[in-house]
Amino acid sequence: MTSFELSREHEEFRRSVRDFAEAQIAPYAAQWDREHHFPVDVVRAMGKLGLFGLTAPEEFGGAGGDFTSLCLAIEELGRVDQSMGITLQAGVGLGINPLIEYGTRAQQEAWLPALVAGEALAGFGLTEPGAGSDAGATRTRAELQGEEWVVNGAKQFITNSGSEITSLVTVTARTGVREDGRPEISAIMIPAGTPGFVAEPAYDKLGWHASDTHPLSFTDVRVPADHLLGERGRGxxxxxxxxxxxxxxxxxxxxxxxxxxxxxxxxxxxxxxxxxxxxxxxxxxxxxxxxxxxxxxxxxxxxxxxxxxxxxxxxxxxxxxxxxxxxxxxxxxxxxxxxxxxxxxxxxxxxxxxxxxxxxxxxxxxxxxxxxxxxxxxxxxxxxxxxxx
The missing domain is CATH 1.20.140.10 (Butyryl-CoA Dehydrogenase, subunit A, domain 3)
Known part of the structure; x- marks a missing residue:
């Protein structure tokens, strides 16, 4: 049976994150909430503390640590401000980890160092206006034209997708039809600033006011064919x-x-x-x-x-x-x-x-x-x- 008792190292790490959260986040969380302010400077400070690189390989600037450590960090940030907790959770779990799991060496070398350092953020575009829990109902499409993917569609409720340090968003899109007649869905990486890719104005949310959340639109967005993440049809x-x-x-x-x-x-x-x-x-x-x-x-x-x-x-x-x-x-x-x-x-x-x-x-x-x-x-x-x- 797997043990889930925390080690001494885990407890020491927890204390270090708690000290950071109480000093750098807790005094300002209410103001960020009132102003709907996404504190980029604090995100960068979280990066310097190594929080975005907890599970990333050392060769990309990460700690090569375990998933439990990431959970401890998210817990301690969330204890003082849920917005900063979700920023870390999405930044690592939805931004960095897919690149680690499915990215090519070239993709990892191009994107991971800045993401791991907390100098950039990546989003995860799955949900659409008509495809939430039924994610298989994805309507966003990507057509391979020569050496480029041409993407058209929309995503919604996407975290870390429109901040000043967002570097890319990985989105699911229909790229064809499978032999059984069901849609072929693949994952495409779209860099911020690509023509036709628009992060619409941030949502006026009930909560998580200090996190970055946007609807996204894609109009004839062209990215190189090598921006496919993982296998085609496995997105x-x-x-x-x-x-x-x-x-x-x-x-x-x-x-x-x-x-x-x-x-x-x-x-x-x-x-x-x-x-x-x-x-x-x-x-x-x-x-x-x-x-x-x-x-x-x-x-x-x-x-x-x-x-x-x-x-x-x-x-x-x-x-x-x-x-x-x-x-x-x-x-x-x-x-x-x-x-x-x-x-x-x-x-x-x-x-x-x-x-x-x-x-x-x-x-x-x-x-x-x-x-x-x-x-x-x-x-x-x-x-x-x-x-x-």
Whole structure:
């Protein structure tokens, strides 16, 4: 059985990221949220700390580390600001890792050094206006004309896709028809600034105000034929495998949210005085906070177990099941935790001057991104052998 106890090195690394997050992110997170500001300087500082290169090979400037370390970093960033947590999660899991897994040597040498250093970001274009959970319904098309791909279509809800340091976006596109009549879907890398590629104005989101998220459009976008990522016709399968890892990372982000809710609720319940004593003395409050601790511990263990299975090279089906279990439980727990924490704060929890309000807004999307809760339950059921559609 795979062990998922953290090593001394993991705990030391966690402390270093926590120190960075508390010093460089926590004091400014509320202002970034209010201003919908994407702090490029902090992203670069995260790069200098080595966070974007945690799982990347040393030859490209990375640490060659394990996936568990990445999850710890995402958790600690997410504990103070979910926006910076998702920036790292998407930057590594959706931007860098596909290049490591499927890129040619030339592609890796061209793009990875800047991405690993945190000097550039890459996006992952899967979702479309009519293709979300049903990603196989992709309508974006790429036609090979001579030595160039010509791409037309649109993507939506794409993280790290329109910032001043975004260097490329990898998108899924129909590149033909398979023998069985189903669409052939491939992955194409499109550099920022390519004529016809437009990152539309950023979304006005409910939460994650300090993360970079845009709809994208492609009008006769031409890129060299060698910008195909991985095998032609394998783009959809590659992206699904990428999402398996991403679900573990989103679970880690949810654990950070849960930890923040517990910390804030415990502190407030010990300070807020009513009827001659702290509200934490009341069972109605104390029991709700106890539930936060239960959800946190369970979510953390499920997340660490899934990460440990990936690090141990467990079979893909085992990792997929563990990832879905971790994601559906931890994300739904995080949403519940923000509701509980806001209730503990009472009227103050409804005020934007308190961080609990920001976490309340940020949490909901955790149940949606990287595969909705409904999709996770479908995958879990299939893993149990049920013929669910």
């Amino acid at each position: 959809y399968a590659q992206f699904l495998a990428t999402l398996d890892d991403g679900r573990i990372a989103i679970s880690a982000l949810s654990v950070g949210c849960l930890q923040a809710c517990l910390d804030m609720a415990v502190a407030y319940a010990g300070e807020r005085q009513t009827f001659g004593g702290p509200i934490g003395r009341k069972q109605g409050v104390a029991f709700q906070i106890a539930d936060l601790e239960v959800m946190l511990q369970a979510s953390r263990m499920l997340t660490y177990r899934a990460a440990a299975l990936k690090d141990a090279g467990a079979p893909a089906g085992v990792v997929k099941q563990a990832a879905s279990v971790a994601k559906v439980y931890s994300t739904e727990s995080a949403v519940t935790a923000t509701r509980i924490a806001t209730q503990v704060f009472g009227g103050y929890g409804f005020m934007e001057e308190y961080p609990v309000a920001r976490f309340y807004r940020d949490a909901k999307v955790l149940e949606v991104g990287e595969g909705t809760s409904e999709v996770q339950r479908m995958l879990i059921a299939r893993g149990l052998g049920l013929p669910v559609e």
